[in-house]
Amino acid sequence: MRNAMGPLQHIREEATVFCNSETEYLQASDIDRTNVALLRFHLGFFDCYVVNMKAMAGVGIIALGSILATTDDEDSITVRADCLSNVIDFTFEDVGQFPLLCSWCIEWCIMC
Secondary structure: OOOOOOOEEEOOOOOOOOOOOOOOOOEEOOOOOOOEEEEEEEOOOOOEEEEEEEEOOOOOEEEEOOEEEEEOOOOEEEEEEEOOOOEEEEEEEOOOOOOOEEEEEEEEEEOO
């Protein structure tokens, strides 16, 4: 992530599966048989996002390079991703029981 970042702006109004008009839609591929889900972020105007994903089951650790996130007590996953490239692809795997994704949304962004 960049060292110099602007203020944190709250852009979430409710937990829905669409972003505000200044970002592109967040898509998820189908869950495959290898217990790996691929999520693709089409990043728009903002430098950094905090994305909350809700799971039906317990979730292990998410990892992409230096991006690490774990669930909290509510099975909510927080991921921080920058947009040095236009699209960030990553996988997340459950250690144990694979999660069933039911909803996700972009909740926070960090302005340039």
